[in-house]
Amino acid sequence: MHQRTVPHSSILRREPDPSDSFIDLNRLLAILVRRARLIGLSVALAVALAVAYLVFATPVYTSMTQILLDEDLSRYAEETEPSPQSSQQVDMRISSAVEILKSGRLALRVVDDLKLADNETILDPPQSPVAMVKGWAKALTSSGPDASEEALAKGRRDKAAAMLQQSLAVERVARSAVLAVSFRSTDPALAAAITRRYAEAFFEDQLSANFTATEQASTWLQERLADIQARAQDAALEVERYRDENGLTTARGELMSEQQLADLNSQLILAQADAASASARYAQFRAIVEQGPDKAVDNASIPTQQAGGSVLQDLRERYNSVVKRAQDIAQNFGTDHPQAAALRAEKEDLAGQVYRELQQLTASYRNEYEVARSREVSLRESIDKVAGSNAEANRSSVRLRELEQKATALKALSESYLSRFEQASQKQSFPIAKARVISDAGVPTAPSSPKKTMVLGLSLVLGLMAGGVLTFVQELRERAFRLESDVRTVLGLKPLGYLPLVGGQRKRKPAMIGAKVVKAEPAPGDTDEDIPLERMTRIVLDAPRSAFAETLRNAKLTCETMLTGRQSRVIGVTSALPGEGKSTVATNFAALLAISGKRTLLIDADVRRPGLSARMSPAPQAGLIEAVSGEIPWTQAVKTDRRSQLAILPIAIRPGEARRHDGNELITSPAMQRLLEEARQAFDYVVVDLAPVGPVVDAKAFEPLVDGFLFVVEWGRTPSNLVRDLLAAEHRIEAKTLGVILNKTDMAALARYSDAGAAEKYRDLYDKYYTDDMEAAARRR
Numbered sequence: 001m002h003q004r005t006v007p008h009s010s011i012l013r014r015e016p017d018p019s020d021s022f023i024d025l026n027r028l029l030a031i032l033v034r035r036a037r038l039i040g041l042s043v044a045l046a047v048a049l050a051v052a053y054l055v056f057a058t059p060v061y062t063s064m065t066q067i068l069l070d071e072d073l074s075r076y077a078e079e080t081e082p083s084p085q086s087s088q089q090v091d092m093r094i095s096s097a098v099e100i101l102k103s104g105r106l107a108l109r110v111v112d113d114l115k116l117a118d119n120e121t122i123l124d125p126p127q128s129p130v131a132m133v134k135g136w137a138k139a140l141t142s143s144g145p146d147a148s149e150e151a152l153a154k155g156r157r158d159k160a161a162a163m164l165q166q167s168l169a170v171e172r173v174a175r176s177a178v179l180a181v182s183f184r185s186t187d188p189a190l191a192a193a194i195t196r197r198y199a200e201a202f203f204e205d206q207l208s209a210n211f212t213a214t215e216q217a218s219t220w221l222q223e224r225l226a227d228i229q230a231r232a233q234d235a236a237l238e239v240e241r242y243r244d245e246n247g248l249t250t251a252r253g254e255l256m257s258e259q260q261l262a263d264l265n266s267q268l269i270l271a272q273a274d275a276a277s278a279s280a281r282y283a284q285f286r287a288i289v290e291q292g293p294d295k296a297v298d299n300a301s302i303p304t305q306q307a308g309g310s311v312l313q314d315l316r317e318r319y320n321s322v323v324k325r326a327q328d329i330a331q332n333f334g335t336d337h338p339q340a341a342a343l344r345a346e347k348e349d350l351a352g353q354v355y356r357e358l359q360q361l362t363a364s365y366r367n368e369y370e371v372a373r374s375r376e377v378s379l380r381e382s383i384d385k386v387a388g389s390n391a392e393a394n395r396s397s398v399r400l401r402e403l404e405q406k407a408t409a410l411k412a413l414s415e416s417y418l419s420r421f422e423q424a425s426q427k428q429s430f431p432i433a434k435a436r437v438i439s440d441a442g443v444p445t446a447p448s449s450p451k452k453t454m455v456l457g458l459s460l461v462l463g464l465m466a467g468g469v470l471t472f473v474q475e476l477r478e479r480a481f482r483l484e485s486d487v488r489t490v491l492g493l494k495p496l497g498y499l500p501l502v503g504g505q506r507k508r509k510p511a512m513i514g515a516k517v518v519k520a521e522p523a524p525g526d527t528d529e530d531i532p533l534e535r536m537t538r539i540v541l542d543a544p545r546s547a548f549a550e551t552l553r554n555a556k557l558t559c560e561t562m563l564t565g566r567q568s569r570v571i572g573v574t575s576a577l578p579g580e581g582k583s584t585v586a587t588n589f590a591a592l593l594a595i596s597g598k599r600t601l602l603i604d605a606d607v608r609r610p611g612l613s614a615r616m617s618p619a620p621q622a623g624l625i626e627a628v629s630g631e632i633p634w635t636q637a638v639k640t641d642r643r644s645q646l647a648i649l650p651i652a653i654r655p656g657e658a659r660r661h662d663g664n665e666l667i668t669s670p671a672m673q674r675l676l677e678e679a680r681q682a683f684d685y686v687v688v689d690l691a692p693v694g695p696v697v698d699a700k701a702f703e704p705l706v707d708g709f710l711f712v713v714e715w716g717r718t719p720s721n722l723v724r725d726l727l728a729a730e731h732r733i734e735a736k737t738l739g740v741i742l743n744k745t746d747m748a749a750l751a752r753y754s755d756a757g758a759a760e761k762y763r764d765l766y767d768k769y770y771t772d773d774m775e776a777a778a779r780r781r
Contacts, residue, residue, distance in 0.1 A: 027755055031475060034752040038474065039467030046463030050455050058126040059447035063191040064182035065199050066173065066439035069097055094172055094179070097435075101170045101181060101202055107161035109201045110194060116164070117157040121187050125163070164194065178438065188444045195441035203435060217420075225417045232410035239403045268379040275372035282365040289355075289362050315354045479719045482753040483760060487713075487740045490720045491727060496558060496739035497551035498715065499585065500747045502539060537587035537615055541595065541644055547770045551741065552585075552592045555710055558739050559685075563707055568680035571738075572706040574690040574699045576723045580714040581743040583611040586689040589710065593685045594646035601638070601683040603649045605667050605702065606691045613650035620650040628671045634678070647683070668701045676705055693726050693733065700730055708738040715745040
């Protein structure tokens with residue numbers, strides 16, 4: 001057997017998937033161009049709906065006024081400046097005003113003032129179809145006794161107020177204190193009147209609320225003020241009566257006993273200080289005297305600043321002078337000198353005088369200490385006496401203070417209520433509301449709804465969005481092969497080119513694995529004449545210079561290049577699904593090989609559905625099955641086309657006769673192997689039309705006998721994932737696949753699926769080299 005050692009698919013490498021990039025602008029532009037008709041249809045439909053809405057919609061007019069909530073309007077009439085408010089308080093005040101304007105009570109006031117309970121424009125406005133249906137259903141389901149005239153009038157009034165609330169809009173202008181009040185109606189004059197009345201009713205409501213609140217506050221404050229004043233007077237009288245009963249005389253706001261006790265305490269502190277000072281001096285001098293006359297002179301220098309200190313100082317100086325003179329004489333004349341003895345006697349006399357002076361000072365300080373001590377004892381006795389009487393006064397003053405606090409509190413409360421009562425009385429006639437109109441409501445001259453520009457613009461945007469969504473859905477459903485780059489990206493195989501769609505396009509459902517394939521009938525009204533199937537097998541003969549023939553020449557060149565060195569080549573032609581045109585491709589490819597001078601044998605090996613043999617006229621009576629079974633030599637079953645000299649080994653077509661052999665057993669039998677060996681000796685090319693890979697295993701079983709496969713894929717029909725999965729599961733077929741042919745290509749739509757600069761964009765330039773028209777050539781036959 002002639003087996004290949006190097007897979008053909010290894011020559012190619014898979015291209016990177018452009019979808020892996022973040023945004024492929026070229027691909028996006030190609031999608032938009034390709035789906036331009038769908039997007040345009042969506043936009044046209046949306047615009048048409050918008051125009052219909054504008055034609056049938058009832059115009060609505062909006063009148064608006066602006067109200068400024070200004071706290072400063074009343075600052076000149078109020079006694080105190082208003083305190084600054086936080087942003088939260090301001091927002092709360094504005095939100096409260098918005099809710100007041102939207103309230104049902106204000107709506108009822110406007111209804112009563114303008115007599116809107118009988119206005120049909122308010123009670124019966126134009127309704128949408130949905131609202132009309134709901135109203136009819138409610139009218140049919142509601143049943144009950146007839147209402148009275150009063151109840152009907154009240155119902156109309158409530159309904160008018162509810163309709164006003166629905167058509168009223170109150171919004172805050174940005175972050176300001178301005179409220180925009182607008183009303184929508186089909187009557188512009190009525191819209192302006194209602195808007196103006198809403199502003200007036202808002203001001204009246206504010207003034208009425210202020211008057212009612214201040215009136216109620218004044219009445220309540222007046223009652224409370226009379227009661228508090230009476231209680232305050234009783235409390236003051238009770239304070240004075242208690243003070244007289246307990247003798248709690250006060251001066252400068254304090255009890256007399258408390259003032260006297262404070263004075264005695266001050267005097268006691270001074271007396272204690274004097275006694276301590278006298279005691280210290282007495283103790284000092286007494287200690288000196290107790291040391292005797294000998295030490296008196298040495299200690300006489302201490303009390304220099306006290307009474308008698310000058311006398312002691314003089315005596316001490318005289319004593320020191322005598323001592324010095326006695327020392328000088330003793331040194332000069334000796335201690336026995338008469339003058340030395342006189343000086344010693346004078347020194348002793350002076351020492352006695354110092355001692356006697358110290359004794360006198362000690363007695364003086366003792367008397368001073370005893371006086372200070374007596375004064376301190378006297379003050380203590382006075383304090384004890386006054387403190388006893390003050391304790392009783394303090395116990396009485398506790399109750400007094402309690403009565404005074406009660407009287408003071410009642411007096412302050414009375415003054416506060418009096419002030420608030422006066423303020424409330426003044427505010428009863430306060431004529432200014434804390435709001436003003438800064439923009440009057442005028443009669444609108446143009447309808448506010450529907451807005452033509454906005455509706456048309458929105459419809460255009462929605463149409464584009466719908467077109468984009470539909471385009472996205474269509475692209476998500478796009479799972480078939482459209483370009484040669486798809487073959488390289490998804491399969492990693494070599495694309496051999498496009499085979500144009502020939503003849504009228506048939507409408508059919510995609511064939512699925514295991515499903516019965518039925519040829520679709522032409523669509524009603526289709527004026528294109530279908531080319532007979534016999535002619536479809538001879539396109540390369542009728543149009544040898546067409547794009548169809550050029551693609552097959554590329555497949556022939558690929559076979560010669562990739563199967564170099566083979567004297568004879570067995571080429572299998574298969575597909576993933578039935579109906580992809582593999583038999584037409586196999587026949588035309590074999591015919592092209594034959595007219596190029598190659599000895600070519602075409603074998604119809606699709607035992608289960610021999611589409612190639614069915615196109616032969618007359619139908620063959622013997623063929624591959626009989627040859628493999630040994631009934632006849634295979635050379636006797638070969639039919640030869642006189643024009644192209646193509647040898648064809650068909651399958652006998654016998655209507656109503658059951659198949660005698662299973663396909664995969666037949667084409668993998670030893671007899672089939674011998675047939676191919678003999679065919680290799682007689683022919684340069686053996687082209688085998690095999691069954692599709694998806695439904696049956698015939699092509700998989702026949703794989704060891706072929707040198708290469710041509711894989712046929714229907715353009716825009718066959719799912720790419722299916723082909724990829726089938727070849728991935730049968731890697732031996734994938735390894736022997738020489739290339740992929742995209743069949744039944746819509747050449748007019750091909751350029752729309754390619755990116756800018758791709759080869760498919762230049763198919764119109766390529767057509768200059770293709771001078772044959774396939775359909776014209778087929779009709780000539």
